[in-house]
Amino acid sequence: xxxKFRFSVVAITALVCLPSMGSEGVVQAVQESAKDxxxxxxxxxxxxxxxxxxxxxxxxxxxxxEQVLAKLxxxxxxxxRARGDVARxxxxxxxxxxxxxxxxxxxxxxxxEAGWNAALMLYQSATDGVNxxxxxxxxxxxxxxxASSFSSRGAVxxxxxxxxxxxxxxxxxxxxxxxQAFLHYRASAxxxxxxxxxxxxxxxTQSLSKLSEGERAVALHEVRMMSNRWKxxxxxxxxxxxxxxxxxxxxxxxxxxxxxxxxxxxxxxxRLGGVTETTxxxxxxxxxxxxxxxxxxxxxxxxxxxxxxNATTTKHELEYSDLxxx
Numbered sequence: 001x002x003x004k005f006r007f008s009v010v011a012i013t014a015l016v017c018l019p020s021m022g023s024e025g026v027v028q029a030v031q032e033s034a035k036d037x038x039x040x041x042x043x044x045x046x047x048x049x050x051x052x053x054x055x056x057x058x059x060x061x062x063x064x065x066e067q068v069l070a071k072l073x074x075x076x077x078x079x080x081r082a083r084g085d086v087a088r089x090x091x092x093x094x095x096x097x098x099x100x101x102x103x104x105x106x107x108x109x110x111x112x113e114a115g116w117n118a119a120l121m122l123y124q125s126a127t128d129g130v131n132x133x134x135x136x137x138x139x140x141x142x143x144x145x146x147a148s149s150f151s152s153r154g155a156v157x158x159x160x161x162x163x164x165x166x167x168x169x170x171x172x173x174x175x176x177x178x179x180q181a182f183l184h185y186r187a188s189a190x191x192x193x194x195x196x197x198x199x200x201x202x203x204x205t206q207s208l209s210k211l212s213e214g215e216r217a218v219a220l221h222e223v224r225m226m227s228n229r230w231k232x233x234x235x236x237x238x239x240x241x242x243x244x245x246x247x248x249x250x251x252x253x254x255x256x257x258x259x260x261x262x263x264x265x266x267x268x269x270x271r272l273g274g275v276t277e278t279t280x281x282x283x284x285x286x287x288x289x290x291x292x293x294x295x296x297x298x299x300x301x302x303x304x305x306x307x308x309x310n311a312t313t314t315k316h317e318l319e320y321s322d323l324x325x326x
Contacts, residue, residue: 039078039323042068042071042079042081042082042323042324043085043086043323043325045064045079046064046082046086046091047092048060049064049065049067050094051093068083075107077109077110077111077114078111080105080108080111081105081111081114081117084100084101084104084105084108084114084118085117085320085323085324086324087100087101087104088101088117088121089324091326092324098121101117102118102122105118109144109145110145111145112146112147112149112156112157113321113323114145115141115145115146116147116156116321117321118145119141119142119160120159120163120320122137122138122141123138123163123318124318131172132172132173132174135167135172135174138163139168139173142164147160148160148161148163148164148187150183150187153191154191155193155319157191158188158191159193159319161184161187161188161193162188162195162196162318163318164180164181165180165181165183165196165199166181166199168180168184181199181203182204184196185197186200188200193316194230194234194237195277197226197230197234197237198234198277199277200226201223201227201237204222204223205223205240205243205244205249208220208249220249223244227240227244231261232310232311232312233311233312233314234313235272235274235313236265236276236281238261238265238268239281239284239285239288242258242259242260242261242262242288245257245258245261246288254296255292256296256299256300259289260303260307262285262288263300263304264304264307264308264311265285266289267304267308267311268308268311268313269281272311273313273315274314274315274316
């Protein structure tokens with residue numbers, strides 16, 4: 001009790017002292033990082049350079065304009081990326097200009113974020129489908145910028161690998177490359193992007209019978225880990241988990257466990273949505289879900305309703321990596 005009281009006093013004291021006190025260590029760390037990191041300052045300069053001129057801000061605005069022009073002239077990747085964000089979104093009073101945004105992103109060489117933004121712009125512009133020329137351009141941007149390199153991490157890496165995998169698997173570039181698609185999906189999955197994880201698990205499970213016993217054991221271990229982590233957030237991974245039980249890669253009890261996962265998958269999709277990667281999900285459900293004896297039907301219904309308490313789905317729409325905000 002005494003220890004708990006002491007921690008409460010410390011917390012209250014910290015809150016009370018916020019306006020007037022600051023940790024010297026934190027202040028020093030911020031100052032040191034500011035010397036080497038101008039990520040946010042490029043957005044500030046862009047905003048200031050487009051402000052209405054007044055006597056009070058004339059000198060600061062002039063300096064910001066000079067900073068912007070100088071950095072754009074030398075091809076500074078951060079400034080190019082920031083100028084692309086501003087043009088794409090119409091920030092700080094600048095007009096929206098998607099053409100300029102794309103040019104800025106493409107000029108920001110070796111910036112994974114800018115490469116991803118350019119690739120996503122092109123991908124989303126293809127309302128009638130991605131033709132081979134466009135697909136090759138997208139893949140080229142992801143490659144050159146490093147967004148889809150196998151050392152790429154985080155949200156940009158996860159999404160870039162997913163998109164690259166999709167274009168490679170579908171043959172959008174003019175040639176189907178299942179091996180490269182698989183490698184990209186694997187990188188996406190290991191960066192915790194659920195649509196990428198679904199495709200990785202799907203391709204991996206389709207190949208289990210062709211693997212050696214040792215390889216299969218490793219693959220099944222990873223698939224089980226991913227299933228346990230993500231099936232409650234994805235009707236499609238829940239469906240795939242049912243397939244694994246039905247094919248006896250995972251244990252099953254007279255097809256009960258497979259039916260449980262498939263029915264949960266259907267219920268999740270109906271109540272929560274989240275199906276994005278399967279073209280005929282309803283048809284897939286009709287193929288899988290079969291009537292069971294009355295006693296098992298009752299158990300299944302109770303189990304599925306109980307399982308739905310754990311289920312949640314989130315949208316996994318591809319998102320830009322913005323540096324500048326409103």
